[in-house]
Amino acid sequence: MDTLLSQELLQRSQNIRDAYHNLEINHHGEKWSVEEDLLALSNDIGNLNRLVMTRKGRYYDETPYQLEEKLAENIWWLIELANRLNVDIEKEMESFLSEKEQLLKIVNK
Incomplete structure (x- = not known):
């Protein structure tokens, strides 16, 4: 099985978080704290929501961010929260995807 997240990306993520720490x-x-990290993620999710709404013409652009970078940042936060909570996110994603594929009868080629 190919890894969902390369070790290089995981290490770079950790290096960035260490610098922020x-x-x-x-x-x-x-x-x-983990709770403060989650609060930061919640704020970034709100920014992402406004950017998506702006892209869909349902909101005006008031954030200094780009949709693509904010989406990546939210993924980064989730990876970091998984790390701090000792969750093997690759294993959990594999398990989640496999369960859904089985439930929905999706056959991977």
């Missing part, structure tokens, strides 16, 4: 420690005396 260093900034958090420098500015606040400690790194963010």
Whole structure:
């Protein structure tokens, strides 16, 4: 089975989070908690929602972000939360996809 996320992408993700943790420690005396990480993800999901609505003509563009970068950032946050919560996200994605494929009778070629 090919890995869903390459080890290189996972390591780069972790390196970026480590750098942010260093900034958090420098500015606040400690790194963010998992709950603070989740709050940051929630904020980014709200920005993503506005960007999608803007793309679909249902909202006006007021965010300084691009849809594509915000989508990638949200995936990054999920990877980092999985890491901090000791969840093997690759294993869980494989399990989730396999269960849904079986339920929906999807045959992979």
